[in-house]
Amino acid sequence: MGMDKVGSESTGEVAISLRVDSIRKRFGAIAALDDVSFSLATGQRLALLGPNGAGKTTLIRCLAGRAKPDAGTIELLGQRLPPSGGRERLGLVPQDIAIYPDLTTRENLVAFARFHGLRGSELRCRVDWALAWTGLEDRQNDLVGGFSGGMKRRVNLACGVMHSPHVLLLDEPTVGVDPQSRQRIFEMLDQLRDAGTSILLTTHHLDEAEQRCDRIVIIDHGRVVADGTLDALIGSTIGTSRQVRLRIDRPLQRPVPPWHVGPVVGSLGADSRSGDELLQTRVDDVAGQLPGLLETLSTAGYGVLNVEVHAPSLHDVFLHLTGQELRD
Amino acid sequence: MIATVMMVCLRRLVHNRIELLLAFVVPIAFFSIFAVIFGGGVGAGGTPSIKVVAVDTVRNEPSRRVLAALRQTGGLHFIRDDAELDDTAQLPGATVLRDPASSAVKPLSESEATAMVRRGTAAMAIVIRADGERSVRAELLSDSSDQVAPQVVAALVQRALLTTLSATLPRPAGDVWAGSPTGVARADLNGQGPRLPPARLPQAIESTDDSVLPVTATLPVDIATAASSPVGVAPPLSASPPLATAGASAFDPVAAVVVTDVLGENKSNPVVTMYAAGIAVMFLLFGASGGGGALLEERENQTLDRLLTTGLTMDQLLIGKWGYLTLLGFTQTTLMFVWGQWAFGIDLYGHFDGFVMITTVTAGAAAAFGLLLATLCRTRGQLNGLSVVVVLTMSALGGSMVPRYVMSESLREAGLWTFNAWALDGYDKVFWRDLPVAELWPQMSVLMVSGAIFLVAARVLAIRWETE
Incomplete structure (x- = not known):
């Protein structure tokens, strides 16, 4: 569909932990990844967003060495990665609960620590740290299969960081958990970031990306369509103006004339036509322009029942870039 | 509601190929396998034969005739015998032991035959021994883990003895046999033990022809019943008919055949x-x-x-x-x-x-x-x-x-x-x-x-x- 990438910004002199350059991956006639490029700075939290089937999981699998790209390169801490292997400093937390439900919390942590090469006192220290980190010290000898979804997610997360990876890949780490567990999981991720771990996560919770991530990459149809901070993306897509919605006491009889706030001329949007009771427009300066709008409506003889002001959000950016069409 | 529950179950079954396979194909497949095993049906390859070896310790005319008669029996597969040595029979499928060094034909010894039974190479060994100057008797070396072969082979050997020797030898006075509930002669290592009831013998002889052999039972079965019916559910012992009905009036083949278990005696x-x-x-x-x-x-x-x-x-x-x-x-x-x-x-x-x-x-x-x-x-x-x-x-x-x-x-x-x-x-x-x-x-x-x-x-x- 050929959409240009928006919001790109320079990483300046920031150290790059993970660099993806022109990755391509096809499954038959379908291009799952089409010239995907981005980078992840050290200690950064990057949200990888996209509709279902956009290529997020394929990208994660390529980064983790579980899928072989047809073209392109991946660099981890400045070292080019082979298609598989060589990812000792990378951690993966799959979308599913990829742990052993018939092992206890401690047994799971010990097993994955050993798979990651930890032995002896280092292993014991790391397991103790993970138990404290997940808040599951008192459940360390219980079988994971009997845990709640949030507790399983925390064990799932801990098993992916037992080897203290420099870069952590998380595929929808909070899917299916309650708000309290989500909060706890992001607190855990905050601690990892504070310790210098770079985090790349996919999610459909746009508020998580908006509030918890430093940078956002939006991918659609296998291509990166946006890359930058939230403000940069908003500025380069829908703009920073606020959306204003007003409900008046009777249908609009005739077009409302423009109003003036200094040199700025305000007007109702083209969507507000005669017969409407719900009017909407966009204003760049809420404090300066909104009083003029209300006064104009009052002068025209309409009573204003309700006023809503919406700041531009990642949700708006996302729909703006990927469209309203259903993706199945 | 009940109909809906049934419909849902049916639709789930239709959508699940594995369930369909397990429900409809696997039972038929296993029925077919067991039908082939027990029924000698498709793929059975005809009558199952019993692998035997023969040792002729007498090497006289009666022993050769008995062995020749046995070799003509389709139910037995002689995997090794001395046919060429005796030059009395040329049997398809019969192998003859040759000394690799000298290329000379070497007769099978009783100890070798015993070893073959012990190793499972042969199901049974038929050892022909002298019984007086003009007659022979047979000792069957068996592996009692095979609970069918001794009964069948015993019947076939008795038939061979009866048909080849009865015309020339006098019948001993009285029927001396100890009735075994199985009807199979069993002996200890000394060659003594119960023998086949004469009452069953004619039926056994008539039934153990070249086309039908009872090999279906896992428990010892009455040889006569086994030889005439697919699965051996032994009928009650019948009164002994005159032995003459079998056409033998001068020889008792039952007394001339003993079965020796060479494997299970001490287990x-x-x-x-x-x-x-x-x-x-x-x-x-x-x-x-x-x-x-x-x-x-x-x-x-x-x-x-x-x-x-x-x-x-x-x-x-x-x-x-x-x-x-x-x-x-x-x-x-x-x-x-x-x-x-x-x-x-x-x-x-x-x-x-x-x-x-x-x-x-x-x-x-x-x-x-x-x-x-x-x-x-x-x-x-x-x-x-x-x-x-x-x-x-x-x-x-x-x-x-x-x-x-x-x-x-x-x-x-x-x-x-x-x-x-x-x-x-x-x-x-x-x-x-x-x-x-x-x-x-x-x-x-x-x-x-x-x-x-x-x-x-x-x-x-x-x-x-x-x-x-």
Whole structure:
């Protein structure tokens, strides 16, 4: 569909932990990844967003060495990665609960620590740290299969960081958990970031990306369509103006004339036509322009029942870039 | 509502191919397998024959005539005899022992024949001995783990004796026989014991022709009934008809045939050993396929993805699982035999070296087979369906469910494509035939090679899981 990438910004002199350059991956006639490029700075939290089937999981699998790209390169801490292997400093937390439900919390942590090469006192220290980190010290000898979804997610997360990876890949780490567990999981991720771990996560919770991530990459149809901070993306897509919605006491009889706030001329949007009771427009300066709008409506003889002001959000950016069409 | 519940169940069944397979195809498949085993139907390859060897210790005219008559009997397959030596018969399929050094024909000795029965090369040995100057008698060396062959061969030998000698020899005064409830003459090592009731003999003789042989029973059956009916449910003993109705008035063939068990004489409960081995091998296969299913479960819930991003390689993963399944299978089988020793008198302690060897390679091969099945499938549901079909088929053909000696030759040969048969042959050598462990090399070799092939095949199939 050929959409240009928006919001790109320079990483300046920031150290790059993970660099993806022109990755391509096809499954038959379908291009799952089409010239995907981005980078992840050290200690950064990057949200990888996209509709279902956009290529997020394929990208994660390529980064983790579980899928072989047809073209392109991946660099981890400045070292080019082979298609598989060589990812000792990378951690993966799959979308599913990829742990052993018939092992206890401690047994799971010990097993994955050993798979990651930890032995002896280092292993014991790391397991103790993970138990404290997940808040599951008192459940360390219980079988994971009997845990709640949030507790399983925390064990799932801990098993992916037992080897203290420099870069952590998380595929929808909070899917299916309650708000309290989500909060706890992001607190855990905050601690990892504070310790210098770079985090790349996919999610459909746009508020998580908006509030918890430093940078956002939006991918659609296998291509990166946006890359930058939230403000940069908003500025380069829908703009920073606020959306204003007003409900008046009777249908609009005739077009409302423009109003003036200094040199700025305000007007109702083209969507507000005669017969409407719900009017909407966009204003760049809420404090300066909104009083003029209300006064104009009052002068025209309409009573204003309700006023809503919406700041531009990642949700708006996302729909703006990927469209309203259903993706199945 | 009830109709809706039924409709939902039906639609779910229609959408589930594995369920459909298990519900409709597997029962028919197993019915067919057992029909072939017991009914001599499709693929049975005609009448099952009993592998025998003959030793003529007399080498006179009557003995040659008796053996010649036996060679004409389709129910017996002489795998080695002295036909060419005697130059009295040229038999298709009969092999003659030749000395490799001198190229001279060498007669089969009684000790060699006994060894062949002990090793399982022959089901029975027919030893013709002198009985006075003009007559002969027969001693049948048997392996009592085969509970059918002694009865059939005894009847055939009695017929041969009767038809070849009765016209020239006087009948002894009185019928001297000790009635065995089975109707089969059994003797101890001294050659004494109960013999076939004369009352049953005519029917047995008439029925044991070249086309029909009773090989279907797993328990000793009345020879006369077995020879005339598919499955031996013995009728009550009938009153003895005059022996003359069989056309024999001067010779008692019953007294002239004794069956000597050369294998089971000192064993406490040998048959249980074979059942234990059969069950153990079948459950080794089920256990291994279940263990292989854990691999599919790990793949389905992305644990495999996670594991392969650690320092773990697919080689290490498969070998680790194979080692675990082998150890589990070995422990499982050992526990079964320990229980068998305690509860049923299996002599595990006396055969421990052979048991360890054959159990180790069997468990290893079963573990590799389980991994192969798992890597062949895409889901655990597929594996469950496939493993039920494959394991039960292998167990049926390989002798875990019914002894292979009751099967036709073609089915016995088909059974050799299963490693159940090789494993059970190994246990048979260890526990029944008391052979030294060096004799296990064919079974050990086949099981080890097949295990290695299964493991390599599983590894090759697992490549698709490493990277996409």
